[in-house]
Amino acid sequence: MVSFVTVVKNEGIKLVPFLIATGVYFVLWLPTSSPSWVSAFFKCLPIVCLWVFLLSHGINFLRDHSRARKILTGLIFSALGDAFLIKDGQVYFSHGLLMFAIAHILYSFAFGMKPLNLRTGLVIGTISGLCYIIIYHCLSGISTLLVAVYISLIGTMAWRATAGVLQISDLWTWTKLSAGLGAVLFMVSDLTLAVTTFCFPVPHSHAIIMATYYAAQMLIALSAVEYMDADVAKKV
Template sequence: MQHQEVPRRAIQTSMVPVSTRVKSIGPKLIPFLKTFCIYFVLWLPTSEPSWFSALIKCLPVLCLAFFVLAHGYSTGQYPSYSRKVLTGLLFSALGDVFLTWGDQGFFIHGMLMFGISHILYSWAFGLRPLRLWLALILLALGAVYYTAVYSYLQGTMVYAMVGYVLVLGLMSWRGMARAGCSRYERSWSRGCTAAGAVVFVASDLILAIDRFCFALPHARAVVMSTYYTAQMLITLSVVERSDRDHLWKRN
């Protein structure tokens, strides 16, 4: 019993203070924050898609991918969790490229890329704690949402939306379930994944309503700001996760 408790205590006492961690990760987030601002300053019209507008849209997410790489380089390790989040970010960036030409018939391709991204995030988050009651609640909410937008969908989008709602629900379930762990494992990184999952769902919900149902005021600004925020929160979870993996190996 004592042998099992030693690593746990070592992790609790050796965790880096939040203020120190913020100072450490802050500079690595500067590229993301700059490109985030550039996107909203340029505010390129969606009616005129181009490779330049696709690049501007992708840059914040690509900078988050760079953040994961830079953090792994600074710690000297790339754990499985970080690799899955990194791959999810890259698929998200590819999804952004397709959505740039969404009105030209590539919207469903973007949905597929983001669906793969959600599966990768879910894989990274894991299945513990399971919390099936949360999955049932999210499944019910997803069914209500799909029923509400069903009459607005046409063609293959009727079936594509079913798949996307399921994988988005899976990601949100696993992200939110991680926040409800035992007091020994509770951490700000798990809170980041839960918050990121919730904000991601809100972003996609607003996007779907604005695109398929009826126009919402300032929809694009709300969708993109919440989308980038969600990706940032999920990305930040790699920091403490890799710290814990390192401490477990040392103990």
């Protein structure tokens, strides 16, 4: 098992572009009321930096580690989702929802089905159901179905990400914790977005949504390092 300090030394420098891009986004704080290609660029830039983070491990790493490839592809779809959601109104909302839905499917496959941990699945499923109940009365038309499907997908992703963390018989690793915490933050971000979009404005909602979103994506990207270490250990 690779120690936290070792990972910080090895991976921290590779995350500097992401941290800078995230800082620039919050410093500029481009208004969502007047979306543009510039605001879309700076919103997507931190996620693009996470592509670079994974690519910095080398083409051989991505070729040999299918889970890392799935996470990278999920990040690509996430950036597309960000670009669609920068627009005003509901015109591109379904497009953005589809992009993030695909990203969550890819993340779920990346985290795998072992350990299954049905108890964690039941807990996450209950939480997801409660989240849907909270916003259900605010939905109408096709949004009722689309949001239900999306919540099911992000709930599945969170289940697979947290299954290893909450499996008592398994050893905890910082990368398992990274994936689990990232999934939980993603749910917080999306629930805040859904409540603000469909129900009522949440105070400081934009800051909450984006801070938890960027943190979630960074932690999910970092969890790919676990797969590299595990696979290397098998070959030694």
